[in-house]
Structure formats: structure tokens, C-alpha cells
Amino acid sequence: MSSGLPTGIAMAFAINVLVSVYFFAVYRAQQRNQSYLYWSVSCALFAAGIGASVIAHAAEGLQAVNTLACLLLFTASFGLYCGLNKFELSPGSIKFYRRVRSIFVVGSAVITVAGFYSTMVNVVASVGMALMFVMTEGLFYQRKSPYKSVYLVLRVLLLLHAFVLFLQGIVMLVQMLAAQDSDTRYLFNIVLLSHLLLTVATALVLPLLHVMNQRRQWQKLANLDELTGLPTRRAFVQKAAKSLSADDQTCHSLLMVDIDHFKQVNDQFGHTFGDEVLSRVGKILAEGLRQTDIVGRMGGEEFAILLPGVSTERAQGVADRLRHKVSELRFKQGDKQVTITVSIGIAVSHEVLYDWEHLYSQADQALYSAKREGRNLVYVFS
Numbered sequence: 001m002s003s004g005l006p007t008g009i010a011m012a013f014a015i016n017v018l019v020s021v022y023f024f025a026v027y028r029a030q031q032r033n034q035s036y037l038y039w040s041v042s043c044a045l046f047a048a049g050i051g052a053s054v055i056a057h058a059a060e061g062l063q064a065v066n067t068l069a070c071l072l073l074f075t076a077s078f079g080l081y082c083g084l085n086k087f088e089l090s091p092g093s094i095k096f097y098r099r100v101r102s103i104f105v106v107g108s109a110v111i112t113v114a115g116f117y118s119t120m121v122n123v124v125a126s127v128g129m130a131l132m133f134v135m136t137e138g139l140f141y142q143r144k145s146p147y148k149s150v151y152l153v154l155r156v157l158l159l160l161h162a163f164v165l166f167l168q169g170i171v172m173l174v175q176m177l178a179a180q181d182s183d184t185r186y187l188f189n190i191v192l193l194s195h196l197l198l199t200v201a202t203a204l205v206l207p208l209l210h211v212m213n214q215r216r217q218w219q220k221l222a223n224l225d226e227l228t229g230l231p232t233r234r235a236f237v238q239k240a241a242k243s244l245s246a247d248d249q250t251c252h253s254l255l256m257v258d259i260d261h262f263k264q265v266n267d268q269f270g271h272t273f274g275d276e277v278l279s280r281v282g283k284i285l286a287e288g289l290r291q292t293d294i295v296g297r298m299g300g301e302e303f304a305i306l307l308p309g310v311s312t313e314r315a316q317g318v319a320d321r322l323r324h325k326v327s328e329l330r331f332k333q334g335d336k337q338v339t340i341t342v343s344i345g346i347a348v349s350h351e352v353l354y355d356w357e358h359l360y361s362q363a364d365q366a367l368y369s370a371k372r373e374g375r376n377l378v379y380v381f382s
């Protein structure tokens, strides 16, 4: 061994032990998220595999230890796959997992058998691990994620490591066939280096991504109304104002929808019944809208719908359809059937960069007129 090799090995060993302990600590802190446990075990196995291969090299002839080292390293690469397969940001399909598990079982058997042919075992292990890293990279393939660029770092490192492992396997095979014994330590150092980069990247990137994703989900939940699952007033106003300020639409229609005599509904049938009414009306309003339309619960029994690029006539048609659909709802209360109605006020912006407050106030006035005129009506602000 050159003087550089033991240093590289010692570093790889130490870093894998450290990262293993670190992942285990994160596993305990992160409500026992299994991905971290897999990665912790995977790093511990890498460290053990590195240790075993050092022993096998130091004492020539310990072929069984060399085989054990290969098995440990191969299992470690499978552990990395398993952790990412369970990671909420890159969940793999069960079918794909079963295939990879079969490859792992077959690969382990082949390594064990190849262990009887001294050098062959290193070739098989190198190629097997390369395959495992390619499979792991496959977990990100075509996956939609808001953190694509961060994942790109991991993907590149996974493929790079797979490539150098594969190269190492090929070089060892050629040497074996040519019965040569030239120096391949430079390649081994490159393998160690690329693995080191991968280990450090997973240790830094994955927990960070996890926290970022959790924060994103909490934000999403905070923007949704618990009862109806629709955006809250704040979230709706934010989205609507953004949509209004976009200059690619010529007009926007805002519909303010309010359940009629909802206080009576609550008083007569109870708050739980009132909640069910709100929930079902929310569903009806959200149904059949386009992707660009925005619906939200403004509070109490009031909802709002913004229809970008929709003129007065079409908005009136949508409002009439919704009003009709709500009036067709049937709520069971004992042996009675209860029906409800809604009033809708419409305001339409005919200018680009129409002010949100302005539009909202006009739709509210139209809604007030609909209520005043007898309810169960659609009224357009004029």
C-alpha cells in the first residue's frame, strides 16, 4: 500500500462512523423516521466493510474476510437505497423496491460464491455496488419535487460513484483475465473519494431537505381552512391579488357566495349540522373549477371565487350553476330533509391591474343587494 492509501482509508472509516452516529441521533430526534436508521446502519456497514477489507489486505490469504468485506459493502449500498426508498421526498414504488431487493439477494449469493475465486469477488462486489447506486439514483428519476436542484447534487454524486465502482470492477476483471497485477490503488483512492463526497452530501442534504419540506407542509396546512379544506381568507386574498396583478388577463370575475339564513340553520339544527353544511357547500363550490380559478372560505358562512379571464356573462352563468347545485343539496336531519340556498354577488374587473380591494368591495355590495332583494339570488355589481 502507498502511504496515501491508509490515510484515505482511515478518513473514509472515520467519516462513515461519524455520519452513522449523526444519522442515528437524527433518527431519534426526528420521531424515529426510518430513513435515518437505514442510513445510520448503512454508514456503519460501510465502516465495517472498510475495516474488514483493510484486515484482508494486511493479512494476505484471509479470503473469507475479504468476502465478508465485500458483503458488508454491498449490504451498505443496499441500506442507502432502502433509506431513500422510504424517504418522504423520494418514495419509491413497492414493485421497484421488490426488484432491487431481489437484486440484493442474488448479488449477495453471487458475492459469496465468487468469494471462492479470490479476485473475482472484488469484481462482482464493485459491479454489484455500482448497480445498487444506479438503482438508488433511479428513485429520483422523473420525480416531481420542489427541490430538484438540490437533488441534482445527490444524483450526480450517486452516478459518479457508480461509474468509478464500475470502472474499478472492469479494470480488476481485465487484470484478472490478463493475469497481470498492476497497481490499481489510484482507482481505489478515487472510489474512496467519490464515496466520501456522497456520504458527506447525504449527511448534509437529506436532513436539511426534510426540515424544509416539513416547514412547507406546515405552511400549506396553515393556509387551509380546517373545516372545508379550502384556502383561508389570508391565503385566498394573497392568491387573488397575485392573479389580479398578472397582466396576461383582460378581466377577472369575483364571486362572493354567502349561505342564506345560516344563523337559523345553526340555531335550529345545531352547530355540528352547520359545520356539515359548510363543508358540503365548500365542496360544491370547488368542484368543476378550472386550475386557474381560486376558491376560498372568507370566514363564517362566506366564500369567494376568483375566475381569471372570465367576463360578466360567463361569471353569471357559473354563479347560477353553483346556486342551483347548492339548492339541490339534501341534508338529513332525523326524518326531515333540509335544503339551503346561497346568495351570490359578482364584480368584474375590466382593466388590467385592477385593485383587489376595489373588486372585493364591489362584489360585497352586489352580495348585499342579492340578500336585500330576497336571497337565493345572483346579483352583478353595476
Ligand SMILES: Nc1nc2c(ncn2[C@@H]2O[C@H](COP(=O)(O)OP(=O)(O)OP(=O)(O)O)[C@@H](O)[C@H]2O)c(=O)[nH]1
Binding pocket: 227, 258, 259, 260, 261, 262, 263, 264, 266, 270, 271, 272, 273, 274, 275, 278, 299, 300, 301, 371, 375
Ligand atoms: N356551524 C358553524 N357556524 C358558523 C361558523 N362560522 C360562523 N358561523 C355562524 O354563521 C352565522 C352567520 O350568521 P349571520 O351573519 O347573521 O348571517 P345569516 O344568518 O346567514 O343571515 P344572512 O347572511 O343575512 O342570510 C352565525 O350564527 C355564526 O355563528 C362555523 O365555522 N360553523
